[in-house]
Amino acid sequence: MKNNKNLKKILSPLPTISVSLLNSDLANLKQTVELVERAGVRLIHLDIMDGHFVPNLTFGAPVIKCLRKYSGCIFDVHLMIENPQKSISNYIEAGGDIIVVHFESVSRKQLLKIVSLVKKFGRFVGISIKPKTDVEKIFKYLPLVDLVLVMTVEPGFGGQKMLNNCVSKIKILNKYREENKLEFLISADGGINEGTIVEIINSGCDVPVVGNAIFSDKNFTKKIRFFNSLTKKLKFDNKKY
Ligand code: DX5
Ligand code: ZN
Secondary structure, eight states: OOOOSOHHHHHOSSOOOEEEOTTSOGGGHHHHHHHHHHTTOOEEEEEEEBSSSSSOBOOOHHHHHHHHTTOOSEEEEEEEOSOGGGTHHHHHHHTOSEEEEEGGGSOHHHHHHHHHHHHHTTOEEEEEEOTTSOGGGGGGGTTTOSEEEEESSOTTOSSOOOOGGGHHHHHHHHHHHHHTTOOOEEEEESSOSTTTHHHHHHTTOSEEEEOHHHHTSSSHHHHHHHHHHHHHHHHHHHHTO
8 A cells, every 4th residue: 555645534434443463373364364354354453562662572574574465454563662763664665554653762853754754655654652651742743643553551462451541642632633633543552342442432543453352252253343343333323422
């Protein structure tokens, strides 16, 4: 997906889920991306961890490049790595469509460089904040980015319980977006399941990331269809208000 279009338009109708593969059977990634796409998913969330920025270690650009051959989904690349400025072009070349960097992992100058590099290659750029980072700190960058990823757990592991105090950040971002007529999308990541997704979406989240709630079920494609129809219904319900 190489273009300079508006991410909101490409992903509409919103909200839409982004499926995190972190808690899937990592020995079967090819089959999983194929099944996920066939189940009606448009966004695949790829969690890149380096064992430094977060204690866990996953996979990198070479794996994304291999998966790219088997999927037409939008690859939403969540970089939980130190010094992302050093390897950002690898993730672009590998076929990442939305490149998300952590605000805490870069200097302001590096962040601006990353934003312009990603845009130069016609991809979308996102900025993510950890639970302890104040959302106000990223306000000045919001006109420049396509997406904000609000972490609703401490990054590093799938299957954690959502931290309720992070939901207020989604509400603050949604209000700020409306007041300033901005176009960035709001995504949220961590502990999103049947019980928490309604509150997340009603707070203003356009792209809830769902991982463990899908892959903890043996019949994960059925679970994907459940989340897809639930998000459609929530959109419908929202219209009533
Ligand atoms: C955690 C990751 C998440 C995670 C999703 O650091 O960024 O993407 O896999 O969380 P769960 O598994 O709770 O849906
Ligand atoms: Zn993630």
